[in-house]
Structures are given as structure tokens and as C-alpha cells.
Amino acid sequence: MRIACVGAGPAGLYFALLLKLREPWHDITVFERSAPGVARGWGVVFWGDLLDKLYSTDRESAREIEQASFGWDKMVVDVQGEQVLYPPSRGYGIKRQRLLEILARRALAVGVHIEFDHEVTDPSQLPECDLIVACDGVNSRIRNETKGFQTDVQLGENKYIWLGTDKIFNAFSFPFVHTDSGWIWAHAYGVGAESSTFIVECPAETWVGLGFDTMPHEECLAALEKIFEHSLDGHQLIGQTSDETNAQWLNFRTVTNKHWHDGKTVLAGDAAHTTHFAIGSGTRLAIEDAIALADNLQRHGEVKPALEAYERERRAALAGPQIAARLSAQWYENVDRYIGLEPRKFSTLMRRRRSPLLPHLPPRLAYWLYPTSREIPALRSVRGWAGPGIIWAYNRLRRS
Numbered sequence: 001m002r003i004a005c006v007g008a009g010p011a012g013l014y015f016a017l018l019l020k021l022r023e024p025w026h027d028i029t030v031f032e033r034s035a036p037g038v039a040r041g042w043g044v045v046f047w048g049d050l051l052d053k054l055y056s057t058d059r060e061s062a063r064e065i066e067q068a069s070f071g072w073d074k075m076v077v078d079v080q081g082e083q084v085l086y087p088p089s090r091g092y093g094i095k096r097q098r099l100l101e102i103l104a105r106r107a108l109a110v111g112v113h114i115e116f117d118h119e120v121t122d123p124s125q126l127p128e129c130d131l132i133v134a135c136d137g138v139n140s141r142i143r144n145e146t147k148g149f150q151t152d153v154q155l156g157e158n159k160y161i162w163l164g165t166d167k168i169f170n171a172f173s174f175p176f177v178h179t180d181s182g183w184i185w186a187h188a189y190g191v192g193a194e195s196s197t198f199i200v201e202c203p204a205e206t207w208v209g210l211g212f213d214t215m216p217h218e219e220c221l222a223a224l225e226k227i228f229e230h231s232l233d234g235h236q237l238i239g240q241t242s243d244e245t246n247a248q249w250l251n252f253r254t255v256t257n258k259h260w261h262d263g264k265t266v267l268a269g270d271a272a273h274t275t276h277f278a279i280g281s282g283t284r285l286a287i288e289d290a291i292a293l294a295d296n297l298q299r300h301g302e303v304k305p306a307l308e309a310y311e312r313e314r315r316a317a318l319a320g321p322q323i324a325a326r327l328s329a330q331w332y333e334n335v336d337r338y339i340g341l342e343p344r345k346f347s348t349l350m351r352r353r354r355s356p357l358l359p360h361l362p363p364r365l366a367y368w369l370y371p372t373s374r375e376i377p378a379l380r381s382v383r384g385w386a387g388p389g390i391i392w393a394y395n396r397l398r399r400s
């Protein structure tokens, strides 16, 4: 088969290397608009389940990814300098640039062709092939030029900017800072021995109130360094990614598609679906798409049944993360609702933000229903039978 992948992100590179590794007779080319070694966006977090999956599909790249990753075993919520530790959990951070370098090198080593500096804006620009994998990210041109997918894009309400810093965050940290224009916070985690990711997020009113809508980039970095000086400890924020473009304030785009394949074109990764960064899963899901697509092509041997099975399998797998991502994003869009609680309770509800009940319950009642540190079996059983009654009564009250 002749296969063209558009986009050398995690989805495109992992799919290409995996299929080539298993079925070397395919002719696979990845077209990437950027130069080698260039990646937009800082680092990403992931958990052990992704490493397990990588080890079970390609040990060689898995080992390199593990070695290049930065391990953390603490999560800290910091509200105006008062810190609360989450229960222990272990995760990893890796620079996107590093991850893509490893995958690209491995793909080349197994015989995939990669054409860097080659932007594809329309499928008609591609050479004749049996399968086109559109893995060109959230704003996929291939998807947008192919009518059959019926794409829906929802803009999140909050503003965010994806920055780096030269401070090493040993714990996955969430500093919340109050300003005259409202609350602003960061999601910060180490991604290597020299740097960390520092994503800043706030409501649109805070963003405008602080003047970020009109402020030049350098001034904006300086203002953010001042706001987060307690967490950054005098370290700098870095606004440029490896392609030397400045990071920009954006609204998160949640992408869904009614169909994932149309003729010989199939979507994978962010082109097919996005999940808010608050659940830190987009890279894992992109890699799982790549594995499922390679598996199904191998299993079915023909494009049509393989794409049908792939779409069925991945659509089912996405349902849970998409709900979790929506609830998580909504929690961050309603931080004002919870931030009045004392930090320990606030951080407990932050941990429970994927619960569908949370937006409908008064925060104090919700905290009572979800005690974690003081959880005792008797309280659990009271919560079990009293909880639904309380929620029902509360909703009746709200509607009346």
C-alpha cells in the first residue's frame, strides 16, 4: 500500500513507524510543514499507562521516551501561597520537541519517509496513494478540505497561553493567584532537566482586565512573571517554542467529527478529536489512535473494513475522556464558584472535577458528599443513600 500521513505529530509518526515495523512492504511518507526538530507547544504530561502501551508496541522508542521523560510523584495546589498536597500519584513530563525527535528518528530508522518543510493544504497536492491519514492537528487543513467529516468545533470560555520556564517544577503544581481583575492560575510540571511547562489560564474578563488582550508579548511575559513570582522563585517564563514563534493566548478548541473516515482519508489524533489539556490526555489518545489504526489495517488487510473498525473502536474509547475533558474544562471555567472554600476543600473539589454532579451542587454540600481524607465506611453508606435524595431535593429547589 502507498500511504500518505499529513503531520509529523505523535499520531502521524507513531502510526507510520508502527505499521512500517510490522509490515515493511508498505510505502509510507509523512509530510510535515515544519523543519526537523521543530515543535509547537511546550511539554506534555502522561502517566504510566501510556509507557506500558508504548513498551508493548515498540520497546525501542518506549525506552528512549522513558529516558527523556521527567518523573514527578507529587501534585500541589497552591492558593495564594497556601499549599495543599494531593494524594500521592506518579506521572511524567516530556518536551514535545524531544518526543517528536525520538519518534521521527525511529520512524526513519524503520524505513518511513519524512518530508519536512512540506505543507499540504489540500489532499489533491498529495501523490497518488491508497490511504491518506490526516493527522495534521486541531486545525487540520485536510479535514477542513474534505467535506464528509462534519466537524464541530467548540471554543472554550477561558484564555490560556502555553509557556515554558527555566524553573524545574518537581511536583505537578497548580498555583492560583488573585489579582485586582480576578483569579489566574497555572498548570506547571517539569519536562526535563532544564525546563518546565507553564500553562497560564484565566477567565476572559481577567485577561482583558489585566490588559493581556492588547499587551505586546514581552510585556505580557514580564507581567505574568510578576503575578506568579512566588511560584517561579525569580525564574523566567519562556514564550518562544522551537520554531521561534511566540506563544499566543488562545481559547481551547474542542473538536469532534460525525465521521472519522471519508473514502480513503481517515482522521487521527487532534484532527479527529481534542480533549481539554486539563486532563492531560491528548498525546496518549493520539498515540492510541495510531496503534488502533495500525492494528486494524494489519487485521483486515483492506482499507475500507479497517477504517470502519478503527472508527468504531476509537469512537467508543473516546467517549469517557471526552466527557471527563468537558467537565474538567467547565470546572476551570467556574473556578470562582469553588475558590472561596478553604484551600484543602477547594483542592478536594478540584480533584473531583470530573464528577457530573459537581456543577449542580452547592460547593460545600459537594465537599461533604466527597470527603476524601476523612472518608469512613459509615459516612460512605450515608452518602450512598442520602446523596441522591439531597441532589434531587436541591435540583427541585433550583427549578422552583
Ligand SMILES: Cc1cc2nc3c(=O)[nH]c(=O)nc-3n(C[C@H](O)[C@H](O)[C@H](O)COP(=O)(O)OP(=O)(O)OC[C@H]3O[C@@H](n4cnc5c(N)ncnc54)[C@H](O)[C@@H]3O)c2cc1C
Binding pocket: 006, 007, 008, 009, 010, 011, 012, 031, 032, 033, 034, 041, 043, 044, 045, 046, 118, 119, 120, 121, 135, 136, 137, 138, 140, 141, 142, 160, 161, 162, 199, 268, 269, 270, 271, 277, 279, 280, 281, 282, 283, 284, 285, 286
Ligand atoms: C496547552 C496544551 C497543553 C497540552 N498538554 C497536554 C498534556 O499535558 N498531555 C497530553 O497528553 N496532551 C496535551 N495536550 C494535547 C496534545 O498536545 C495533542 O493532543 C497532541 O499533540 C495531538 O497529537 P497529533 O499528532 O494529533 O497533533 P499535533 O501534535 O498537533 O501534530 C500535528 C502536526 O501536523 C503538522 N501540520 C499541521 N498542518 C499541516 C499541514 N497543512 N501540512 C503538513 N503538516 C502540518 C504540525 O506542524 C504538527 O507537527 C495539550 C494541548 C494543549 C493545547
